[in-house]
Amino acid sequence: MERDFIRWLSHRVRSQTSVPVGIGDDAAVLxxxxxxxxxxxxxxxxxxxxxxxxxxxxxxxxxSLAVNLSDLAAMAARPEAAVxxxxxxxxxxxxxxxxxxxxLFPLASEFGVTIVGGDTNSWDGPLVIxxxxxxxxxxxxxxxRSGARPDDEILVTGMxxxxxxxxxxxxxxxxxxxxxxxxxxxxxxxxxxxxxxxLDLARLAEASGCGAVVDLAQVxxxxxxxxxxxxxxxxxxxxxxxxxxxEDFELVLAVPPDEAHKILTSPSLPVPITRIGRxxxxxxxxxxxxxxxxxxxxxxxxxxxxx
Amino acid sequence: MERDFIRWLSHRVRSQTSVPVGIGDDAAVLxxxxxxxxxxxxxxxxxxxxxxxxxxxxxxxxxSLAVNLSDLAAMAARPEAAVxxxxxxxxxxxxxxxxxxxxLFPLASEFGVTIVGGDTNSWDGPLVIxxxxxxxxxxxxxxxRSGARPDDEILVTGMxxxxxxxxxxxxxxxxxxxxxxxxxxxxxxxxxxxxxxxLDLARLAEASGCGAVVDLAQVxxxxxxxxxxxxxxxxxxxxxxxxxxxEDFELVLAVPPDEAHKILTSPSLPVPITRIGRxxxxxxxxxxxxxxxxxxxxxxxxxxxxx
Numbered sequence: 001m002e003r004d005f006i007r008w009l010s011h012r013v014r015s016q017t018s019v020p021v022g023i024g025d026d027a028a029v030l031x032x033x034x035x036x037x038x039x040x041x042x043x044x045x046x047x048x049x050x051x052x053x054x055x056x057x058x059x060x061x062x063x064s065l066a067v068n069l070s071d072l073a074a075m076a077a078r079p080e081a082a083v084x085x086x087x088x089x090x091x092x093x094x095x096x097x098x099x100x101x102x103x104l105f106p107l108a109s110e111f112g113v114t115i116v117g118g119d120t121n122s123w124d125g126p127l128v129i130x131x132x133x134x135x136x137x138x139x140x141x142x143x144x145r146s147g148a149r150p151d152d153e154i155l156v157t158g159m160x161x162x163x164x165x166x167x168x169x170x171x172x173x174x175x176x177x178x179x180x181x182x183x184x185x186x187x188x189x190x191x192x193x194x195x196x197x198x199l200d201l202a203r204l205a206e207a208s209g210c211g212a213v214v215d216l217a218q219v220x221x222x223x224x225x226x227x228x229x230x231x232x233x234x235x236x237x238x239x240x241x242x243x244x245x246x247e248d249f250e251l252v253l254a255v256p257p258d259e260a261h262k263i264l265t266s267p268s269l270p271v272p273i274t275r276i277g278r279x280x281x282x283x284x285x286x287x288x289x290x291x292x293x294x295x296x297x298x299x300x301x302x303x304x305x306x307x
Numbered sequence: 308m309e310r311d312f313i314r315w316l317s318h319r320v321r322s323q324t325s326v327p328v329g330i331g332d333d334a335a336v337l338x339x340x341x342x343x344x345x346x347x348x349x350x351x352x353x354x355x356x357x358x359x360x361x362x363x364x365x366x367x368x369x370x371s372l373a374v375n376l377s378d379l380a381a382m383a384a385r386p387e388a389a390v391x392x393x394x395x396x397x398x399x400x401x402x403x404x405x406x407x408x409x410x411l412f413p414l415a416s417e418f419g420v421t422i423v424g425g426d427t428n429s430w431d432g433p434l435v436i437x438x439x440x441x442x443x444x445x446x447x448x449x450x451x452r453s454g455a456r457p458d459d460e461i462l463v464t465g466m467x468x469x470x471x472x473x474x475x476x477x478x479x480x481x482x483x484x485x486x487x488x489x490x491x492x493x494x495x496x497x498x499x500x501x502x503x504x505x506l507d508l509a510r511l512a513e514a515s516g517c518g519a520v521v522d523l524a525q526v527x528x529x530x531x532x533x534x535x536x537x538x539x540x541x542x543x544x545x546x547x548x549x550x551x552x553x554e555d556f557e558l559v560l561a562v563p564p565d566e567a568h569k570i571l572t573s574p575s576l577p578v579p580i581t582r583i584g585r586x587x588x589x590x591x592x593x594x595x596x597x598x599x600x601x602x603x604x605x606x607x608x609x610x611x612x613x614x
Contacts (some may be wrong), residue, residue: 026381027347040334043392074333081470122611130392130437304429
């Protein structure tokens with residue numbers, strides 16, 4: 001019964017001294033914010049974002065919060081709180097619900113996120129998890145998608161592709177890295193890679209009113225992208241995986257050239273950072289050719305299709 | 308495709324001057340808050356909270372926001388923003404999604420709510436809508452569940468029961484009424500009736516560490532509760548419907564006796580308000596008997612059941 005579950009949950013998160021009003025009332029109350037609040041929401045569905053028959057509930061729960069923290073990272077915001085809405089299958093729902101929370105609690109704790117509320121439901125349908133995460137705007141302001149300018153360098157954190165082999169569950173959202181960079185360098189724009197490097201880069205460029213030329217030879221292709229290409233042997237290369245797989249949850253940044261140089265030569269980066277190209281006046285997504293010219297690069301990635 | 312849908316949506320909500328960053332980035336940004344922020348989330352599922360085969364998408368969409376605004380009302384908070392996560396069936400999902408938004412836009416506009424973000428997904432499952440609403444804490448502070456004291460009067464807004472006949476879609480969340488009362492009178496506690504008067508009153512009493520005695524003769528039974536009792540002729544009385552139906556989305560308030568008297572004799576109430584009993588030292592839920600004594604009243608209402 002929901003009542004028991006809420007009791008369990010309230011007990012589990014009882015030390016909520018970080019917020020004025022946490023779980024247990026009609027709504028939660030967050031303390032006043034000086035620089036504004038960042039809010040983002042992501043919904044995960046069984047059969048789309050995970051497979052509840054195979055995947056451990058704790059990994060599913062962790063992912064449901066992690067994808068939201070990745071969005072806060074893309075704004076260089078400091079995570080503060082989250083609310084969790086669940087549609088649990090009636091049969092086995094209690095254990096599933098507990099597993100989900102047990103999976104997200106350690107991540108919440110690691111990133112200073114207080115679970116301030118939720119809505120726990122049961123039904124005859126598959127598992128759905130909807131998380132809304134809230135964060136504080138950094139005193140330097142939020143990092144937006146729309147600030148890239150022609151000649152900015154395109155930087156990317158980490159290694160890309162093949163996340164389906166496990167990293168889409170176990171990735172670390174780049175919250176600390178985003179704040180670290182935002183505090184030390186001038187960043188013009190940022191986005192997290194949820195749907196695929198090429199697609200998300202194209203979105204950032206479009207939002208900024210410019211284009212982007214990618215030097216494909218520089219794209220940091222992950223070992224998992226190589227592994228996936230050889231496992232499947234379907235003609236999709238490791239580079240294709242890096243460009244289009246999605247769920248890397250790494251950051252793409254637009255950085256002015258002198259700042260990019262400082263970042264790339266910094267001796268103490270918290271994560272590997274690679275330059276993969278530059279933004280241009282000419283709109284669209286392009287790949288760099290050997291002679292310095294460029295030709296169109298089709299954005300590839302995950303998009304929900306509606307009829 | 309999601310891209311087209313997001314374009315449609317961004318176009319539809321383009322005048323978002325009320326927030327620093329609205330739809331279109333990785334997350335939204337809300338302006339700084341002086342008194343704190345209230346956050347609440349509610350998820351609606353096909354076959355549980357509505358029936359997409361019969362119910363118009365616009366009514367479903369309106370309800371998905373309205374239930375959240377009712378939670379803000381229960382905190383006497385001023386609505387400000389909302390994010391909307393959708394799991395749309397692949398077939399017909401585009402029209403359904405548009406209908407949902409067309410249904411919630413007028414309500415959002417009426418209550419000053421900016422739709423600042425969302426997550427639109429498609430899948431092979433039934434429709435799920437998860438809304439998170441954000442509001443400003445009133446300068447007098449939030450209205451909590453836990454503030455009722457023995458001898459406080461139990462006041463309730465509106466008429467109860469039979470909401471399934473249509474009011475569960477078309478109710479007006481008591482946002483204005485809650486703020487009006489909170490500004491003029493001393494309210495000790497409040498809750499909105501989502502799961503049933505008796506169940507939600509018992510929750511308020513328990514959160515406040517006291518009990519409640521209800522004078523059943525005073526419960527404002529709605530015409531729809533009477534209609535439902537005679538339609539069904541199943542032995543469930545109109546009063547039973549008022550006590551246990553849920554989805555009334557009226558407010559139950561704990562008010563000290565002198566303030567309750569002022570409210571009940573006020574010539575300008577924005578909604579009918581009825582006294583239905585009082586809070587007691589003795590915990591539990593009770594019904595008043597003719598001789599002034601009381602006997603147990605079993606809380607009845609909607610609870611999700613998990614196995």
